[in-house]
Amino acid sequence: MTQAGKTTPKLEEVEQGCVLYNLDPIIMKYHYEVDYIHSYAQDSPFFAGLSKGQLMGSKCTKCGSTFATPRSHCMNCGEPTEWMDLPLEAKVHTYTTCYFGGEEFLAETPFTLILVEWPGVDTFFLSRLIGVAPEDVYIGMPVKAKFRRLSQFKPTDVYFVTE
Amino acid sequence: MKPVYMVAGGITKFSKASPKKDFRYMVKEAFDAAMADVPNLTLDQIDGSITSYFSDHFTRQLMAGIMVHDYLGLTPKPSKRIESGGATGGMCLQSAWEAIASGRMDVCLAVGFETMSHVNTWKGNEFIALASDTNFDYPVGGFYTGYYAMMVKRHMHEFGTTVEQLAAVSVKNHKNALHNPYAQFPAELTIADVLNSEMVADPLKRLDICVMSDGAASAILCSEEMAFKLTDKPILLSGVGTGTDAMRLSDRPSREVILLPHENPEDYKDLKYPGVHSFRGGRAAAKQAYKMANIQNPLEELDFVELHDAFTSSEIQTYEDLGLCKYGDGGKFIESGAANLDGKVPVNPSGGLLACGHPVGATGLMQAVFSFWQLQGSIAQHFGGDDTLQLKNAKRGLIHSHAGTGTYITATVMERGF
Ligand SMILES: [Zn+2]
Numbered sequence: 001m002t003q004a005g006k007t008t009p010k011l012e013e014v015e016q017g018c019v020l021y022n023l024d025p026i027i028m029k030y031h032y033e034v035d036y037i038h039s040y041a042q043d044s045p046f047f048a049g050l051s052k053g054q055l056m057g058s059k060c061t062k063c064g065s066t067f068a069t070p071r072s073h074c075m076n077c078g079e080p081t082e083w084m085d086l087p088l089e090a091k092v093h094t095y096t097t098c099y100f101g102g103e104e105f106l107a108e109t110p111f112t113l114i115l116v117e118w119p120g121v122d123t124f125f126l127s128r129l130i131g132v133a134p135e136d137v138y139i140g141m142p143v144k145a146k147f148r149r150l151s152q153f154k155p156t157d158v159y160f161v162t163e
Numbered sequence: 164m165k166p167v168y169m170v171a172g173g174i175t176k177f178s179k180a181s182p183k184k185d186f187r188y189m190v191k192e193a194f195d196a197a198m199a200d201v202p203n204l205t206l207d208q209i210d211g212s213i214t215s216y217f218s219d220h221f222t223r224q225l226m227a228g229i230m231v232h233d234y235l236g237l238t239p240k241p242s243k244r245i246e247s248g249g250a251t252g253g254m255c256l257q258s259a260w261e262a263i264a265s266g267r268m269d270v271c272l273a274v275g276f277e278t279m280s281h282v283n284t285w286k287g288n289e290f291i292a293l294a295s296d297t298n299f300d301y302p303v304g305g306f307y308t309g310y311y312a313m314m315v316k317r318h319m320h321e322f323g324t325t326v327e328q329l330a331a332v333s334v335k336n337h338k339n340a341l342h343n344p345y346a347q348f349p350a351e352l353t354i355a356d357v358l359n360s361e362m363v364a365d366p367l368k369r370l371d372i373c374v375m376s377d378g379a380a381s382a383i384l385c386s387e388e389m390a391f392k393l394t395d396k397p398i399l400l401s402g403v404g405t406g407t408d409a410m411r412l413s414d415r416p417s418r419e420v421i422l423l424p425h426e427n428p429e430d431y432k433d434l435k436y437p438g439v440h441s442f443r444g445g446r447a448a449a450k451q452a453y454k455m456a457n458i459q460n461p462l463e464e465l466d467f468v469e470l471h472d473a474f475t476s477s478e479i480q481t482y483e484d485l486g487l488c489k490y491g492d493g494g495k496f497i498e499s500g501a502a503n504l505d506g507k508v509p510v511n512p513s514g515g516l517l518a519c520g521h522p523v524g525a526t527g528l529m530q531a532v533f534s535f536w537q538l539q540g541s542i543a544q545h546f547g548g549d550d551t552l553q554l555k556n557a558k559r560g561l562i563h564s565h566a567g568t569g570t571y572i573t574a575t576v577m578e579r580g581f
Contacts, residue, residue: 022182025182025183027182030223032223040298043298065416067414068413069299069411069413069414070299071414075409075414075416093317093439094313094314094316094317094320095313095316096309096312096313096316096364096365096366096367097364097365098308098309098312098363098364099361099362099363099364099365100285100288100306100308100363100364101285101288101304101305101306101309102285102286102288102289102290102291102292102305102306103283103285103286103288103289104289104305105304105305105306106285108304111304113303113304113309113313114313115313115412115413115439122416122417123413123414123415123416124412124413124414124439126299126300126303126411126412126413127303128303128304134365139316139317154302155298155299155300155302155303156302156303
């Protein structure tokens with residue numbers, strides 16, 4: 001608006017609207033999204049290993065405790081661990097088939113989760129079991145690790161199958 | 164340590180969504196409800212607050228704790244926010260207990276809330292799953308029901324627990340809630356209803372799992388002197404215990420069973436513990452709380468328990484962790500009727516999380532409020548005149564709050580202080 005040569009400052013009118021669900025109270029959609037820069041830091045060798053068809057756990061340099069998921073320090077005595085190769089053959093410690101899930105994995109349902117156990121290893125490893133009907137999975141079932149050819153540097157680069 | 168009493172509590176009715184009230188308003192409602200029961204208490208006598216909510220993702224607002232404290236008119240007094248996953252509410256209560264026990268405060272307000280309705284259920288599941296290890300667990304199919312399903316599969320394998328026993332927990336808790344006006348999901352169910360509900364993660368079905376909620380709860384804790392000035396029916400928090408376990412379910416090496424006073428090592432000769440079938444943190448929490456409250460045998464010395472039944476399986480596993488029965492006997496315990504409203508030790512007489520809802524940061528405080536009313540004998544007064552859930556002569560109870568796969572667990576013994 002011009003008045004005696006002066007301009008009243010004014011916010012620009014924009015064409016984007018908002019997604020409104022309700023007016024009383026006002027309920028609207030609020031989009032939020034972020035790219036996050038994540039470092040695997042000391043666990044990086046595990047993920048590098050997966051890309052080379054290698055499954056690695058941790059072994060305590062002092063007390064000898066063994067962990068099926070990497071821990072760079074021992075949870076029993078606090079000393080540093082070293083990497084150790086886990087055998088590719090293992091057994092199902094427990095399992096479930098998920099028919100629902102978080103949004104990110106909904107498209108993949110149903111999928112079967114297993115905790116993998118190895119004799120002589122003190123803890124387990126969470127993974128997916130592929131190619132087995134839910135009703136055919138059982139505790140103690142022998143399984144074998146397989147690796148994606150195209151690594152995504154995620155724990156799902158390894159998965160388990162039966163022979 | 165100074166004795167710590169609860170003098171009042173308040174809850175909002177938990178609901179699927181509460182678009183007319185934001186988290187500050189909901190907390191205010193729960194706070195006002197508590198204040199209404201102690202008319203002699205003024206705002207300026209409150210020395211500070213502990214606030215609790217679980218997820219910044221659900222609020223889309225960091226530092227929501229100070230917004231609550233501010234909204235209640237408590238600035239510039241001390242306050243802090245507590246977060247410990249599903250155990251957030253229970254931990255908040257214990258943090259307020261610490262403030263009084265240490266003598267730092269004479270009156271401390273514990274308030275908690277969660278507003279989970281702002282995203283759809285699938286996104287909500289994803290937000291919750293971010294409370295599992297994001298390097299190794301979440302990307303494999305992050306889903307808490309899946310993790311608990313694996314735990315109970317192993318419980319069934321070790322001890323012969325059945326899906327009918329799981330379903331019986333759901334039937335009991337939903338039924339109790341028929342008489343709780345605060346409950347989000349009261350229902351008259353049969354075992355068959357539960358077994359026929361949709362499979363979510365084998366063996367857990369829709370009716371084995373609590374729902375997401377919006378809600379708030381509050382508890383006012385006091386020193387002995389203040390407590391008896393404010394009410395003639397204060398409730399003593401006579402024992403607190405807190406236990407933990409490894410973040411990753413897969414990461415819990417076998418050790419000896421932590422024994423309670425009434426147990427023997429021979430009871431568990433060949434048991435690998437905790438495996439993934441038991442929550443060692445729950446046992447650790449119970450042991451500390453019993454010691455402080457001088458409880459030798461919880462089954463004989465507790466009149467009721469309000470425990471964290473986010474899944475029917477967790478209730479059965481928790482009977483064992485709390486020593487209400489031996490490890491492995493949880494399934495038989497529900498079957499025996501001991502946990503029923505008229506049983507030896509009623510468990511979740513309120514309806515629990517399964518039927519009341521689970522607005523995470525409020526849940527542990529909700530349990531404190533229900534137990535408080537139970538011990539005061541004021542259930543009918545707070546439940547619109549319905550005294551069905553009032554346990555006759557309840558003198559001592561235990562509340563139990565639990566975070567994802569048993570990472571943080573609190574156990575708090577409450578008893579009549581009058
Ligand atoms: Zn070690």
